[in-house]
Amino acid sequence: MLKKILSNYFFIRLVKALVTIFVVATFTFFLIRLMPGNPLDIFIATQLAQGVPLQEAQERAASLFHIDLSRPMMLQYLDYLKNLARGDFGVSIISTNTPVSKIILRFLPWTLFVVTVSLFISFIGGILLGVVMALYRNSWIDQILSFLASIISSIPNYVIAMLIVVYFGVKLKWFNIAEIRGSLSPGVKPEFSLYFLKDAFYHAMLPIIVYVLTTIGSWMLVMKSSTISTLGEDYVEVAKARGIKESRIMTSYVARNAILPLFVSLAISIGFVVGGSPLIESIFVYQGIGLKLSDAITTRDYPVMQAIxxxxxxxxxxxxxxxxxxxxxxxxxxxxxxx
Amino acid sequence: MATKHIIVDDLSVEYLGATKKIYALQHVSLDINRGESIALVGESGCGKSTLGVSFINLLPLNSRITSGTIKFISNSKEIDIFKTPTSELQKLRWSKIVMMAQGALNAFNPVMRIRDHFIDTAYSHGWKNKTEILNKARYLLKRVHLDSERVLSSFPHELSGGMRQRVLLSLGLLLNPEVVILDEPTTALDILTQRNIIELLKELKKEFNFTLIFITHDLSLAAELADRVAVMYAGKAVEVGDVYDIFATPYHPYTAGLITSTPKLRGESTEVTSIPGSPPNLSEIFKGCPFYERCPLRSNVCINSQPKLTAVEEKDGHLVACHHASKNTLEHIKQGDWLSTIQ
Known part of the structure; x- marks a missing residue:
C-alpha cells in the first residue's frame, strides 16, 4: 500500500512541487537580503530627503519599526521557514501591523483576474488564428498573420504598454489616463453587479490588451506548426477516406490533437505573465500584486517581497x-x- | 464474362514539387471486374499508391490529374469519380469504396476510443441508431477474431499492430462496401500476423463478396490472394493478367525479373537475385520504354517508341506493354546472366 502511494504519479508530482517551492523560498530569502540597503536605511533616507533632521528621522524609524535587523541571518531564516510552514507570511515592515497575507489577499485577485482573462483570450484567439493559418498556409492570409505574429511577439510587453500610455493616452487622448488607472473607480465596491463588472473591465482593459498582444503571436505560430504536422498524420487521411465531414475532421481529428502540446506552454506562460506583472502594473498603476511588489522592492519590505x-x-x-x-x-x- | 466494376482509362497524375514535376502515373488504363481480387504490384515509387488514392479522388493537394477518368459502376449506374462533387464523394467513400491507406497502425485518432471511430463513421453516412451501429461493430469485430467488448472500449494505443489492422478491416466492412482497396495491408506486421491477416482477408472476401484491390510490393502475397495481377513500373501498367498466367508465363522482362528475384522457401537454390539498376527518374516524360535502361532484351526500337499495353496473341485478357514481349521471356531471363546475385 505504502509502496503504491510512493510510486503514484501524482504523489511524486506533489513532492516535486513542494521541493521546488521550498528551494525558491530559500533563494529569495537570501537574495533579497543581499540587495543594497535595508528598510531602515531607505526610510531614513526618504525622511532626510524631505528635510527631516537625521536625529529625528532615526527616532521615527525606531518607533515605527519593530524589527531587529542585526539578528543572525540563519535564525531569521529558520523563523521564516517556521512561520511559512504554518501558512504565516509575517507582518509588513512598512505598513506596520498589517499581515502580509492580508495585503496579498487584497491585491492578488486583481492580478489573477487580468492574467486569466488575457491568457484565455490570447490562447483561444491564437489557436483559432493558428488553425486558419495552417489551413490556408502560404496564402496571403497566412503570410500577413505570420508576419504580424512574429513581430508582435518579439516586442517586450512594457514597450507596448508605454506606447499605449504615451501615444494613445496622452497624445491621441483616446482614454483618460488619470481616470483609467487603478483597479476600480473611487467609490466602487466589489459586488455582484453589472456596474461593478463594467468598471473592473474598464480599468483592466489596458493591461489585458498588452498581455493579449504580446502573447497571442506565439500561440498563433505554435498552433500553426502543430496543426500542419497533425494534418499530415495517417489518421487524418484515413478519416477523409472514411467520408467524414471536413468540419468534423478539422475539430475532432486535427485541432483536438494539435492543441495537446500547447498545454505545457500555457502553464509556463502563466508564470511569465504573473512574473512580468510588476512592470506592466506599474506603467498602468493597476492595483495588483505586481505593483505591490515593485513598491515593496523600493522600500525593501522584506516579508512582502518574500511572499510575492x-x-x-x-x-x-x-x-x-x-x-x-x-x-x-x-x-x-x-x-x-x-x- | 465478368462485369466491369471500375474502369481506369488513360489516367495521368503528376505531383508539383518545389522545382520540378513528378509524373507519378502516365496514361494508365485498367479494368477491374466485379467480385475479383486484383493485386497492383511494383517497387516503391512506381505509382501504385497514387493509383490507390485516385479511386476515391483523395490525391494530395500538390497533385494534378492531367488526363483520363476513373468510372465506378454501382447499381448499373456509371459514376465518374473525378466529376463527382466533394459532398457526393464523401458519401461514396467508405460506403461504396473503402480505401485503407498505408500505415494502418496510425489509422485511428489517438484520442478517440475504437467505439467512437465506428460511431463517427456510421453517423457520417446517415446512420442514426447507436445500438444498431454497435451491434454491427460487435459482429464485425468478432468476425475478425477479436474480443469485441474490450476492443470497442479501448484507445488505439492499447491495441497491437495486428489488432489495429483487424479493427481497421472490420471498420472497413461496417457499411457493406462494394470495393475494398488495401494499400500494403501487411507491411510493418510480423510474419505470423501477416499470415493471419491474409487468411482473414480470404474469409472476409468470401463472406462479404466485395471487389478487392490490394497494393503490394510482395509478389508472394499477390500470388496468394489475387485472381489477377497488374504489374506497374515507373507510373505505367506494364503487364496485366490472370495470376497463373503472370507467374507461369510472364511476357514482360520486368515481370519475369521480379518473379525470378523472389526468394523461394523451398528448392535447391539459396541464391537471391535482383534486377540490376534502379527505377528511372519520374520527373521526365519518357520518349521510349521506361524500362529501357535496365532491360536485357532492349533494342533500338525501344529508345524512341513507347510500347502500348496490348493483348498477347495466345491468351485473352493478358496484356503487356513491351516491344519484345514473348511467352519465352522467363526462359530468356533464367538462361542469361542479367540478374545480379546478392551474396
Whole structure:
C-alpha cells in the first residue's frame, strides 16, 4: 500500500512541487537580503530627503519599526521557514501591523483576474488564428498573420504598454489616463453587479490588451506548426477516406490533437505573465500584486517581497500541475503511461 | 464474362514539387471486374499508391490529374469519380469504396476510443441508431477474431499492430462496401500476423463478396490472394493478367525479373537475385520504354517508341506493354546472366 502511494504519479508530482517551492523560498530569502540597503536605511533616507533632521528621522524609524535587523541571518531564516510552514507570511515592515497575507489577499485577485482573462483570450484567439493559418498556409492570409505574429511577439510587453500610455493616452487622448488607472473607480465596491463588472473591465482593459498582444503571436505560430504536422498524420487521411465531414475532421481529428502540446506552454506562460506583472502594473498603476511588489522592492519590505516572489513561483508550479492533470484528461496515451 | 466494376482509362497524375514535376502515373488504363481480387504490384515509387488514392479522388493537394477518368459502376449506374462533387464523394467513400491507406497502425485518432471511430463513421453516412451501429461493430469485430467488448472500449494505443489492422478491416466492412482497396495491408506486421491477416482477408472476401484491390510490393502475397495481377513500373501498367498466367508465363522482362528475384522457401537454390539498376527518374516524360535502361532484351526500337499495353496473341485478357514481349521471356531471363546475385 505504502509502496503504491510512493510510486503514484501524482504523489511524486506533489513532492516535486513542494521541493521546488521550498528551494525558491530559500533563494529569495537570501537574495533579497543581499540587495543594497535595508528598510531602515531607505526610510531614513526618504525622511532626510524631505528635510527631516537625521536625529529625528532615526527616532521615527525606531518607533515605527519593530524589527531587529542585526539578528543572525540563519535564525531569521529558520523563523521564516517556521512561520511559512504554518501558512504565516509575517507582518509588513512598512505598513506596520498589517499581515502580509492580508495585503496579498487584497491585491492578488486583481492580478489573477487580468492574467486569466488575457491568457484565455490570447490562447483561444491564437489557436483559432493558428488553425486558419495552417489551413490556408502560404496564402496571403497566412503570410500577413505570420508576419504580424512574429513581430508582435518579439516586442517586450512594457514597450507596448508605454506606447499605449504615451501615444494613445496622452497624445491621441483616446482614454483618460488619470481616470483609467487603478483597479476600480473611487467609490466602487466589489459586488455582484453589472456596474461593478463594467468598471473592473474598464480599468483592466489596458493591461489585458498588452498581455493579449504580446502573447497571442506565439500561440498563433505554435498552433500553426502543430496543426500542419497533425494534418499530415495517417489518421487524418484515413478519416477523409472514411467520408467524414471536413468540419468534423478539422475539430475532432486535427485541432483536438494539435492543441495537446500547447498545454505545457500555457502553464509556463502563466508564470511569465504573473512574473512580468510588476512592470506592466506599474506603467498602468493597476492595483495588483505586481505593483505591490515593485513598491515593496523600493522600500525593501522584506516579508512582502518574500511572499510575492513565493506566490509567483507557486503560480508557475500550480499551473504546471494543473496543465499536467488536464493533459492526462485530454490525452489517453498519457493517462495509460501514468498508471 | 465478368462485369466491369471500375474502369481506369488513360489516367495521368503528376505531383508539383518545389522545382520540378513528378509524373507519378502516365496514361494508365485498367479494368477491374466485379467480385475479383486484383493485386497492383511494383517497387516503391512506381505509382501504385497514387493509383490507390485516385479511386476515391483523395490525391494530395500538390497533385494534378492531367488526363483520363476513373468510372465506378454501382447499381448499373456509371459514376465518374473525378466529376463527382466533394459532398457526393464523401458519401461514396467508405460506403461504396473503402480505401485503407498505408500505415494502418496510425489509422485511428489517438484520442478517440475504437467505439467512437465506428460511431463517427456510421453517423457520417446517415446512420442514426447507436445500438444498431454497435451491434454491427460487435459482429464485425468478432468476425475478425477479436474480443469485441474490450476492443470497442479501448484507445488505439492499447491495441497491437495486428489488432489495429483487424479493427481497421472490420471498420472497413461496417457499411457493406462494394470495393475494398488495401494499400500494403501487411507491411510493418510480423510474419505470423501477416499470415493471419491474409487468411482473414480470404474469409472476409468470401463472406462479404466485395471487389478487392490490394497494393503490394510482395509478389508472394499477390500470388496468394489475387485472381489477377497488374504489374506497374515507373507510373505505367506494364503487364496485366490472370495470376497463373503472370507467374507461369510472364511476357514482360520486368515481370519475369521480379518473379525470378523472389526468394523461394523451398528448392535447391539459396541464391537471391535482383534486377540490376534502379527505377528511372519520374520527373521526365519518357520518349521510349521506361524500362529501357535496365532491360536485357532492349533494342533500338525501344529508345524512341513507347510500347502500348496490348493483348498477347495466345491468351485473352493478358496484356503487356513491351516491344519484345514473348511467352519465352522467363526462359530468356533464367538462361542469361542479367540478374545480379546478392551474396
Amino acid at each position: 516572489f513565493l506566490i509567483i513561483t507557486a503560480s508557475v508550479v500550480v499551473a504546471n500541475f494543473l496543465a499536467d492533470l488536464l493533459l492526462g484528461v485530454l490525452d489517453p496515451r498519457i493517462r495509460t503511461s501514468r498508471n
